[in-house]
Amino acid sequence: MPSTYTAERAVSPRDESVSWVVISSEYELHMEACAFLASLRMASRSINTERTYAGRVALYLSYCAERGLDWRKPGLPWLARFLHWMVDEPLPPKGVKRRATPRFREQKTANAIMTTVCGFLRFCGQQGWVLPETVSQLSEKKFLGYMPPGYNPGEEGQFRTVQAKAIKFRVAVEGYEWLNPEQFAQVLGLTRRARDRFLVAFLGGTGMRIGEALGLRREDMHLLSNSAGLGCQVAGPHVHVKRRVNSNGALAKARMPRSIPVTDELVTLYADYVFERDQVPEAAEVDMVFVNLFRAPLGRAMTYHNAKDLFDRLAKRAGFPARPHMLRHTAATTWIRNKVPRDVVQNLMGHVAESSMEPYVHATDQDKRDAVERVAALRKGQVQA
Structure with a gap:
């Protein structure tokens, strides 16, 4: 055989x-x-x-x-x-x-x-x-x-x-999957623990890759309004993304370090998570941000499989697909649709090439209907060009 x-x-x-x-x-x-x-x-x-x-x-x-x-x-x-x-x-x-x-x-x-x-x-x-x-x-x-x-x-x-x-199937190039605001809010609302709620909100609010998030250390979390005391000149609450070797295999894909601003809401959710984390003695001395709190081995840095299991459970409850990388696309698409300049989005996402931003431009059914109706109105002279 x-x-x-x-x-x-x-x-x-x-x-x-x-x-x-x-x-x-x-x-x-x-x-x-x-x-x-x-x-x-x-x-x-x-x-x-x-x-x-x-x-x-x-x-x-x-x-x-x-x-x-x-x-x-x-x-x-x-x-x-x-x-x-x-x-x-x-x-x-x-x-x-x-x-x-x-x-x-x-x-x-x-x-x-x-x-x-x-x-x-x-x-x-x-x-x-x-x-x-x-x-x-x-x-x-x-x-x-x-x-x-x-x-x-x-x-x-x-x-x-x-x-x-030389050999491949010819397939249509699709845009990335993402969650609309209602779906994102639904997934966030289905979380039952502070750590999980912070992770979902964090990925959707910063556009980080899951490997970047799972590789964060506590020293990367600069959540004060002024971080000069930490030797950092970046203004406002923010996090640093760095490429380094981690025990859980998490790795930042982008080789260049970058900082990403975070909102006051994320700062509050992080504080809730820290309070929850402090109840687990095994996590006290661990420098990684995201750690196991609810199953053995307690205190160990979360792995990609841990995060995938979490999102699989959330997707099952929500009734639609929800994966960590979809939240990265959600953040990018939301920024672009709210008129954030593409070079700013490109920097936030850690992309090197401008062409990498193209798949994040999602035309919704309402966008397409508005375009068709606007052209029809132009032809009828109801609106100005």
């Missing part, structure tokens, strides 16, 4: 740091895959990225092993079959209860997996484990007829020709 591969979480006995590996059904490490994942850590990629990539590489290796294929020598027809298999093959049942209706991957998910697989093969090519001719077929030259806002084509248009994936 051929080997299958899975992604497994590994904890270092030396410092309890977390990493991810790929192992076979015989419990043997896949050395090339593990080296690829180690390269992600060397590049300071987040632990969540490492976990996701480990699962994707394991899926590719299992597909190859089950069909007696050499994963080092994929041809384009073979990769195309793998791409289509990912959306045609039903996903394994999730949870204890088996669903009557099978689940399938979306095409955009298959594209993301293929991107990771190609990155894995390119890495192996750099190490001499995959032939150069195999790597060269993974991408093809493409001329950009349409350039996204903020893209620099070069003085002579030399950057309009790029390397694009």
Whole structure:
């Protein structure tokens, strides 16, 4: 029976740091895959990225092993079959209860997996484990007829020709999911503890990534009207976002530090959370802001999985999807719709490229109706242009 591969979480006995590996059904490490994942850590990629990539590489290796294929020598027809298999093959049942209706991957998910697989093969090519001719077929030259806002084509248009994936599904580019003000208020109202209420309000009010929020230290919380006594010249209550290594694997994606102002309401919610936290002795000496208060191990820094479990419960109560990253999009969309200049929003979000702001411009049904009715009124001479 051929080997299958899975992604497994590994904890270092030396410092309890977390990493991810790929192992076979015989419990043997896949050395090339593990080296690829180690390269992600060397590049300071987040632990969540490492976990996701480990699962994707394991899926590719299992597909190859089950069909007696050499994963080092994929041809384009073979990769195309793998791409289509990912959306045609039903996903394994999730949870204890088996669903009557099978689940399938979306095409955009298959594209993301293929991107990771190609990155894995390119890495192996750099190490001499995959032939150069195999790597060269993974991408093809493409001329950009349409350039996204903020893209620099070069003085002579030399950057309009790029390397694009050779195999992928053509899918529509969607805007990011977000919560409208009523949905955000509903999710916030469903929280039952001060810590959870502060976390939801904090993500929706600052636009932070969940990894940035879970990586905050107490020293980053400058919530006085004047922080000069802390050696900080930023005026008003604010928090600092810094890229650093954390025990819970949380990582700020943006490499440049930034400060984000916070409202008096968030300061009050934080005070409520601190009072709740002070009732747990195990949390007293912990420097991380968000910690476990209600389940073991008490006082340990919250992980992404802790936060996801919380949002899963809130979404179930609310009756609509609610994920941590949706609140980042909620903050950005709210700022833009309230006429905050885009360069200010870009700085608050920690984006480097101006083009990163485009997906946050959400046109609502009312926006579209107002536009149609305004044009109709212009034609009838009822309003001035």
